Structure formats: C-alpha cells, structure tokens
Amino acid sequence: MTRSFNQQFDQHGVWRRSFAKRLKWLSGWLAENELLDQAVAERLRELEAQMRTSKVMVAFVAEFSRGKSELINAIFFAGYGRRIMPASAGRTTMCPTELGYDAAHPPGLRLLPIETRLEPHSLIHWREEPLRWTDVPVDVENAEKLAEAMSKVAEVRWVPLAEARALGFWSDDAPDENPMPDDQGRVEIPRWRHAVLNMPHPLLEQGLVILDTPGLNAIGAEPELTVSLIPQAHAVVFILGADTGVTRSDLAIWREHLITEGDAGDTRIVVLNKIDTMWDTLSTPAQIDAQIERQRKGAAELLGVPLPQVLPVSAQKGLQAKIRRDAPLLQASRLPGLEAVLGEGLLGKRETMLRLAVDAGIAALRAEASRILHVRQRDFSEQALELQGLRGKNVSVIRHMRTRIEQEQSEFESSNVRILALRSVQGKLLREVYAVLGSTALKADMAHLAAALKRPGIKLSIRKIYGETFDSLRNNLREVQATTGEIQSMLHATFRQLNAEHGFTLQAPAEPDLMGFEQQLSQIEQSHVHYLGMSNLLKLAQADFCDKLVRALASRLRVVNEAAMTEVERWSKGAGAQLDAQLKERRRNFGRRLESVERIQGAAGNLDERLAEIAAHESGLTELQQRLNELTSLLTSNEAPAAPATASAVGVVSAA
Template sequence: MESSFNEQFDQYGVWRRGFAQQLNALREWLSGQDLLDFAVQQRLQRLEAQVRSDKLMVAFVAEFSRGKSELINAIFFAHYGRRLMPASAGRTTMCPAELGWESDARPSLRLLPIDTRESMESLAQWRMRTDAWVEYPLDVANAEQIADTLSKVAEVRKASVAQARAWGFWHDEDADDNPLQDAEGWVEVPMWRHALINMPHPLLRQGLVILDTPGLNAVGAELELTVNLIPQAHAVVFVLGADTGVTKSDLAIWREHVLPAGGEALVDSRLVVLNKVDTLWDSLSTGSQVQAQVRRQCEESARLLGVPLERVLPVSAQKGLVAKVGDNAALLQASGLSAFEQLLASGIMGQRQKVLQAAVAANVQQLRTEVERVINIRRSDLDDQGAELRNLRGKNATVIASMRGRIENEQQEFDSSAAKIHALRTVQMRMLKDLFQLLSSGTLQKELGELKDALDQRGFKLGARKIYTETFERLHAVSDQAHKQAANVQSMLSATFKELNAEFGFSLQSPPPMLLPEFTDDLRSIESSYTQYLGFGNALKLSSSAFSQRLIKALAMRLRTVFESAANDVDLWSKSVTAPLDAQLRERKRSFSRRLEAIDRIQHAATGLEERIGEIEAAESKLDILQVQLAKASVSLLSPLDEEHVPAQATALDISLVA
C-alpha cells in the first residue's frame, strides 16, 4: 500500500535523525584521525544544518467556507479525536496562521493585532518584536483547551470604512468584494493580522510547517503572504467547494496568488481539492450518477484552472475526519481523503525528498573529496619519506649527516614560500572584497532605488512596470558580474598554485569554478512572481501609497535573503578552494619535523632506520584502511530514504569507524 502523507513524513523524519547520528559519528571519527581540517569542518556543518533545519511548508489556500480548516484537521489532527482548527459553518480562519514547532519557545498561540497594518513595518520585522504579539499558552495534553485557544484565529472586530481601507479590507474601486456595512456604517474585519501556532505535534517537530490562509480579501491585503510565503511553499493545496465549483473569487485567488501567469513550472507543486463532495451524495441518485457528477466537476475545475485532471481530487474532509476518529475504513475510502494524502505524499513529499537528497548527495561527495584530499597529501608525504629512508640503507654516518643538512635546506626553502602565500592571501581577500560588495545589501539597495522612487510617487504609477523590468536587468547583470569576479579569483588561484607547485614542490590542483545556480534561478523566480502586481490590472491598487510601499519592502526582503545566501555560498567556496593549501602547509611542517626526528634516531641507534621504515609502512596501511572506512561512511550517509532500517545504519557506521 502507498503510505499516507503523515506516514511518509514520519519516515522522512526517521531518515533525517539517522543521518544526523551518522554525521555526528563521522565527525568524531574524523577528529580522532586528525582529518578534521577547516574545510572538512565547514562541509560537515553545512550538511548538518541543511538536514536539521530543513522545513517543508504546505500552504492551504481557499476562499472562505471551502472547508480548508476541516481538511487540515482531517489530515493532521484526527488523532486528537476532535477538531483543533476552527471549522464551523461560515467564516472561520480570519487571519493567516502558521503551524510549526520551535523548540526554544513554549507551546503557544501568538497573535499580531490587525492595527499593526497602520505601520509600514513589514511582517518579518514584526516577527522580531515579541512584545507586539498577544500570546496564549497551549496545554498540549488537553485537546479541548487547544481547540478553545485556537478558536481565537476566527475573532473579528468592528472598524470604520476608513480603518478598513487603511488595513486593506476596503477597496473603493471594487465595491462588490467589500465587507457589508451595518446600520451604523461599521464593517467587520479580522481581529488579528497573523497567527503563529507553536505545537510539539510529531510532524511539526520534524520540520513540517502548515500555512492556513483566509479568503481573497484577507490574502490580498497581506503582501508578504502573497509574494513571499505562498510562492516559497513547497506545496500549495487549493481548496474548492464541490457544491460551488470554480467561482469568480476562486479563480481570482488562483490566478493572482496560487498559479499566476508565467508560473507553469509550479504546476507540479500545486494540488486542487474539490471538497464537500458529500453534498453531492444524494439518496435520489444512483452511485454511478453521483460519480459522474463528481467527475464532471473535477473536469470543469481542471479546465478552468489549467491543471491536469489527475491533480484535482474529490474529497469530503468532514467525512474523512469522522471516519478517522471513528475508525471507519469504508467511510474513509468513500471520503477520498486517503487518495489525496497518497498524492500529497508521493508527489509533493516525494519531490521534496528527492531535492534534499540530491543536495545532500552532492555535499557528501564534496565532503568525501575534502577528506580524501587530506589522506592523499599524507600518503604522498609518507611515500617520499619512505623512499628517502630506504635510500639510507647501508650508508655511513657522513651520508646520513648530509641527508640532515639537505632536509634543513628544504625546510628553509619551504619557509621562504610564506611570503608568496601571504601575497596570495592578500590578493584573494581584495578580490573577494569586490565580490562580496556585489552581493551586499548596499548594492541591492542601490539597484532598487529607482524602483522605490517610482513606487513612492503619488497617484498612478504607469511607468513602474518598465522600471521594474530595468531593475531586474541590472540585478541579473550583478549576478553575471559576480560569476565573472569569481572566475577571476579562480584564475588567480590556479596561476599561483602552479607557481607554488613549481617553486616549492606543492601538489595543488586548480580549484573548481564557483557556481551560483540558485542565485540566478531565484532572481528569475522573484521577477516573475512580482510582475503581476505592476500590471494595468493592479493600477488602482498600486496607486495606494500603503500598497506600493509594502510591495517594495516585501520585494527587498526576499531579494536580501537571496543575496545573503549567495554571499554565504561564495564564502564557503573561497574557504574550500584554499583549504588544500592550508592542509599541505600543515602536513609539510609535520613532515619536516618527522624527517629530522627520524634522522636523529638513525644517528643514535643502529635499529632506528628499520624501525622508522616500519612505522611509515604501518602508517601507509592505516591510510588505506581510513580510505575504505571513509567510503563505507559515505555510502551509509547516502542510503535511500525509504530504507526501513535507517537507525540500524547509524549504529553500523559507529561500529565500522571504531574498528
């Protein structure tokens, strides 16, 4: 049987924990063998952070009253035996809610008041201000208390039309979608701007993040949600009502926020749920008639949304929840919930696993290369020492003394390489400074200046689209410059390494090129995801000063993250390409000490020569064993995620490394 999303994500967590155990065992082993140089340590840290901090965000998006919160309850919280997220009739989740787990904070519901929208500070900035949030503790052992507390995300308040307009819930140009006014002229708006739910749920503890979004008005009012959180979600589940099909507001959410124009590459990460199919179960219709009606709804939804039919699944979240709580297999099958979970698991979850494992595989291979480089440097040094000592067999004291003098001369020549290496580092740091400047927040701020000025102007901003395009042309040029500068650094290092090899007997290889594919791809993705907000269709909305300022802040924040990530990649690359030089310097210094020590032993004891040759041969044999153990450790780290005995692999690694 195919596994459900919950089962596969749990298995994913087991793999991650097993991987972390093996990585820790590898670190201890490398340290014990004196193979943990700076570059290897950096690679280990990146691997560990990559696996430990990996998050999988699944965003649920829908218009009001489509049963989205009920679907979340059915998939993730049925084991509580009741609903946790509010899912009563009518409007439920009134503000975006993120469910996740941060171990350094207590279980709680944190709510950001809606009036923070009056400030130009971004949602990310408000996240840093803990005093601005209203916090309610969660008793994880009391399902009723959790449900009662989480019901606060459905709270509303009265506001004037002016307030609603300032907060993004009232649009003069689109009166049909505005909230209704009561007799006194007040309108109903959400009490809260954003909710953070911190729960030690098994899946949340393993890195799952659930994003529950409200309807069209609320989604459109929070730019950071629509241009940052939803586009970066690994999966977006779009929920429709089987009784309504694709309505005008459903289509608006889909086209503006879920799969905008130019987002064809995102189709594989989008799933459509045709919820509430139980409303079509009619005692006056036969089973085949109901199935035909459901299929027509699915086909029409797929056609209107432009997605393959197999990505539209008919579901009854309410019946699925009841079936899970009551352990009713027949009702669960009829609800379609299991089929949806399987598609979520095999499609979205499977894709995420493949992406992470591909990244891990690349890093494990690089780690193995780094360690083998240290081993090979050590082996080469032992080979030279062995050959040198074997040539002393049968030689008299004069020859041995002459050998000592030659070693001392070589040591002096080696010491003279320090000036050359210092010059290399000086040039490298100067070139890297220019590269880091290209990827700095100052460069980004400068390139966004013209666009910011255009969006700060009053009234219609019809030229903003052109300036936006020109801005990204310059940002792509920055990316090209960064790659060119990195190529210059690589070329300089290659030339200097050749000189060091020729003059001082190093065995340095030309460093690999620096590639920043994610930087380039992310720039293209961001460019396409924001374009829609600068078109003619959003001209009225863009004329609002509050909207345009929030837009440029959200854009700047997302770009800053991409630039910082690229700078971190450059930093790691720079340290990795000079690590071979550091390793050879360290091993060469050790080598001179050992060679001189061996000569002294030979001069003072007749058996010293053969003893030292034997030690070198034993050390060479140990290096062969280390290389075999390293290969075994690498294979174990790359064991497939679907192996059932992942924890046992961690134990096997420990044993092999200790052996």
C-alpha cells in the first residue's frame, strides 16, 4: 500500500526532529567535555542550520482552468474539509503564491502590489521591504476565514492599455497573447504581483514550500519567476486538462518557462487532470482507461517526457473523496498514485541528499573532536615519560626541569610570530576572494550585460552576449580557485613546520572545489538562453524587460557567489580553528607540566600519585573517544537516541 505525500513528509519531519534532538545532546556533551572548539562548533552550527532551514519546494505550473489550485487543495488541504485555495471556474490564482512557514513571523498573508513592477527592483529586494506589502491576518484554525483570506490572490484590476503595457500585460508585438479589452478599452490584470502565505500547517512547518503559479500571460510578465523561482524548485508539477490534452498555450509554457537545468530526472511531473470528464456511463471502464492511456501517451510524446512521469488524476474527485472519506472514489481519482510519486521521488531524493550531507558533516565533526582528544592523549603520554625520568632525582634536577619547561614555553610563545604572519597573508588573500566574488564585481558584470542587451536592434547574437558574461563569471571562480590553491600550499608548508617543531598534528583541510559552482553558472546560462528563444527575443527591444531580466539573473548569481564564498570561508575557518585548538592544548599542557613539577618539588604529592592521576586521565580519554563515536554514529542511524553520559560519568580529563 503506497503512502501519501503527506504521510511520507510526516516521516521526513520525524527524522529531522530526531536528528535535531541528537545534535543538541551531542553539542551539550562536547561542551561539557571541553571538546567544542571553534571548528567543531562551526560544524555543529552548519548541521543544525542545514536541518532547520532545509526546504522542499514544489512548484505547480499550468495554464488557466487546468485545476491547479484544486490539485493543491486535494493534496495538502483536504484536512480542512473544504477548499482553501480559490478554485472556482475561470481564472483563480492571478499572482504567484508561495505557501510556507517561518516561526519568526506571525501567520498571515502578504501581498505585493502589482505597481511595484514599475520600480527597478527584483522580488528578492521587495522581500526585504515589509512596508510595501499589504498584510492580511489569517486564522489558521478557521477554514472559512483562511479561505476568505486566500481569495485575495484572485483579485484583479481593470486598467487602461497604457498601464497594462507598462506593467507587462500588453504587447504590441504579440497581439495573439494579449487579454481581451472590455467595452471601455480596459484590460484585466492581477491586483497583486506576489503573495506569501505564512501558516503553521503541519507540512509547511516541516519545511515544505508550495509555489502556485498563474497562467501563461502572468508568467510571461515576470521573468524572475521563470528564470529564478521555478528552476530552483525541487519538483515541478505541470498540469494539463485530460479533456483538452496539450494545447498550444500548454506547449508554450512547457517550452518557454519550464526550463530544465541539466538532467531533470524525476523533478518534472506532468499531471493529466480532470479525468472525471471522461467517466462516461455509455463507455465501459476498459474503454475509459484506454482513452486516458491515449491522452497520456500523446502528452508524453509532445512534451518529450517518459510515460511514467505523466500521471492521470481527478483533483476535484480526490478532494471530494478525502473530505467524505470515500475510499473507492479516492482510488478512482488516482490521487494516491500521484502522491506516492511525489513522496518517493521528491522526498526520497531530498532526504538522500540531506543524509549524504549529514554523513559528511558528522565525519568531519568526529575527526575534529578526535584530533583534540589525540593531542591530549599525546600530551599526557609525554608528561608521564617526563615525570618517570624524575625517579630518584634530587631537588636540583627537579628545579632544572622546571627551568627547562619554562624555557620551552617561552620559545613556543615566540614562535607565534610565524603564526601571525600566516594569518595576515591568509586574511589578505581571502579579501581578494571576497573582492572577486563580492557584490561590486557582480554589479560590474551585470552592468556590461545590461548595456549589451540594450543595444538597438534584434539581439540575434544573444548566445554570444550571454557567453561573454558567463565566461567572465566562470573566470572569476577560476581566479578564486587559484587563490585558494596558493593559500593551501602556504598552509601545508606552515603546518609541516609547526608539526616538526612542536609535535602538532595539524592537517590542512581539503581545499574547496569550486567546479560545482561553475556548473551551476553554466546551467543558469542555459536557462536564460533557452528562455530567450524566438518568442521572447522581441521583448529584448524593451528596456524595462532587459532590466527585469538582468535583475532576475543578478539575484541568482548572487546566491551562487555567496555560496562559493561561504565554502571558501568555511575551509579557511577550519584550518584556523584547528590551529587555535592545538595552540590552546599546548598552552594547557605547559601549565599541567609546571603544576606537576611544583607539586613534586613542594612535596604536595609524590611521583607515583601523579603518575596514577595521569594514567586515570588517559583511560578517561579512551572512554571519551568511545562515547564520541557512539554519539556521532547515532546521528547517522535510525535508532532511537539514548541520553548521553554526562561529563561526571566519564570524567572530565581536559581540566586535569
């Protein structure tokens, strides 16, 4: 029996919450045993943020009247016992609508006025301008009130042709795509540019984000939606009408707006909705199934997708069946089959990616903490050998040992000049990285692109124009890669020297590989060039369209550059934190050695007692290593977590 998307997402949420609980326990245990140095703390923060902020976005895309909003109601909101998204006959969702949950903000619907299109800013900019949005409070416990609030995404305005043209809803070059004016010559346009619903729905609380998009006319007016939001969705559900098959406008949306960046795999799902229109009392079930199958095959061939990714469904009957708890009707609607594909394909793939990231993060965290324990183990062993050498020695020998330890300590501190020089050079090179990938450099590249796009005439050389821009962006990443290689060579040389001089176990972390970011740039380039096919090429003659396109591109490129800088910064911090940890341990070791000599010299404790204490601490370190392995293994398993032992149970050996 297949599990619904909701059930699979619930299970995904349980796993994430369990992981967060285990991670919190591990963090407390590491802090209690003084193993939470900067590098380990950074790993913990990364893992916690990854699990807390990881979102799964599903974009629903269709031409008007394909039952898209009804499908969202059937899959996600049937528990309310009524429709939440407006799904009446005709045009319903008039603006892109995001449904998600952020606990930092109260539940509510935020609406961005359509007039903001007249200003030179991207949607990302407007997200940071709360005063420009219209806020509508929502009562998530009251289905009627919630549905009433959501009806606002269907609101429209009737405006003169000049205003519609300025806002991007009327094109003199493509009259066939224009809406029908009324008897006063006015055109219907959406009242809102974008809507964001924040509500504590069980699935949204666990990180699901639903993107409900309007039809072709509205999508075409918002390049950022096509080249930024939709491509970043983890899955795109494209809805067709079973009664109409693939229409010309359906095909236009598919070819121009559902751009595949690389291999889409199972991320593009085609839904053949409204199969209930084929339920004919004059036809046998076999005949109806054969008719549906013909529509499936036709859609798969026209869209160029594998047949298993074309799924017939009746959203309306599925919603009705869930509300009425009518199992036979639910099966007839074939909704469970779509939910299973969404859950197994989308969530399965997403969870696999998260688990791989978790495994890598936990392995690195364990290595960092184990390195600290190894340094302590080595220091205790050296201290034991040093004290054993005092057997039978007189007071002058013990005093001489104290002088030698103090001299070693002084020489060690003087070697910090080399470490400071390393950090100075490292900081200078990192500043160069930030300059290459920072906002100033990106603005310059975008300015050159905008200038090229705004040259007079039809841009038949669009591939060349974009190619030059993206070659420059890729060269920036290669320049950064060369800089990190220079830093890496310097780290290797300095760490080898420090290891030889002071017995450290420093190991430069693996240099960041920026090739993946280059591939992301190539995919974004492919998206834009594909989007600017012949149907959109004429729009490049419009300066405001070029501005919107460049702003949308800049938004995506900024994310790539920031991710690359974060990768470089994480690598640099890892090297620095490792050095800080070993410097700290070495200084504590000098303190422990001096304390031991003082106790023996002052007869505060005899030699055998001190050696027994060190042996006990070494044994405690072994127990700490075993417990570290157990706790980190729990984070990569599905077992129920056991409460970690406290520091007092295993002995805090670091303070000895």
